[in-house]
Amino acid sequence: MRRIATSRSRSGPACGIDLARAQATALLAAAAACMASCATSEVHVYKMYGGPPRPDAELAIVDLGDAMGVMVGTRRVARYDYSKVQLLPGTYPLYWECEYGVSVMIEPTGFATGSASADVELQAGHVYSLHCDRTTGYGYRTYQWIRDDTEGRIVAGQKKP
């Protein structure tokens, strides 16, 4: 800042070069900071079980993936708060919501939602991910499904064909 102020008090070509450099540096720094903030965005994990933390091998992990939010039983989790949920193994009622951008010619709001629910048996050491997809145009269909990433199979919902 100080250097710029000093430069501005002068006249001649050097002033313009300094300003241009300073601006370019500031722009680069801003771009780098923006990219860095995206690259280092923190992964927040919701520990949805009581007592002290346990190793991953004893837990089932639900990755919110494409979903906007998930309800595990009566407990609601939003994706802007957490990207993963840690649970003890067992069968849980899951309800997850998806949001889609849609042409305003089809949906005046520009958005559409889809949801699915299922009782899912979550196994220890397994990672499950929630998925959302859709077809486009009038009469579009939405598809919501949950995949066991550890075994590579769909455990609930319907995958887009």
Place this chain on the structure above:
Amino acid sequence: MLSRKGPGRWLVVVATALVAAGCVIVPYKPKAEVVEQRDVVVDSASFVVTVAPRQMLEDFTEAIEDEDDAIEAVPPQEFLDAAFLDEDTSLSNMLEPATCARVRERLGTDFLVLIGEVREYTADEHGFMTFYMGFVGAQTSREHATAVATVIDLVNSRPLAEVSSHAQGRSSGVGAFYGLFIMPLTDSSARDGLARAVVADIRSQAGPGKLRIAVLAAEKTTPPPPPPDTSVGPQP
């Protein structure tokens, strides 16, 4: 005529940014109305203590710490782990003297601030505005935000006070391709009002000096909503 150097150059940058953004937003903070209630009776069996609304808890914690820098909030997950040894995270379990004693001993926290759901809604809407091809029209509405909190005295294992903070302000916008919007920061005002009242309640009980608290959320145990059938979009 703008020169290539000096303030004119920055004016060009700002003007370009405004053109690119397509609108100017002028925010303002309305005053929050705070209502406090002592002798609180809570339906402790119907609520669970949770860290689910992470972002909201961070915002409230920051507001409380900004209000009184002698107050330090412990990490919410640490508090939850210390308080609840099993799956029962109900408020009634939290209010058990043994639970309160355990968190005080392990973390040195004397107060628990439980934040409820922050409700925001819009009312009194007039006018219209489209934004598909720039902003066209004029619109005004009244924005409301309400935040509630219950302060638990962990020393005496009882609710100390219930605080409700409400902020409202008029939102207006006018557009002729470019838009000018005046927006009330109602949620931020409600939060700050709540933080002020919570700190006042804590200080009235604890007196001055350094203090450790925990800020968590209270969530009603409600059954999940039935899934709506939204799998097929409108037909032509």
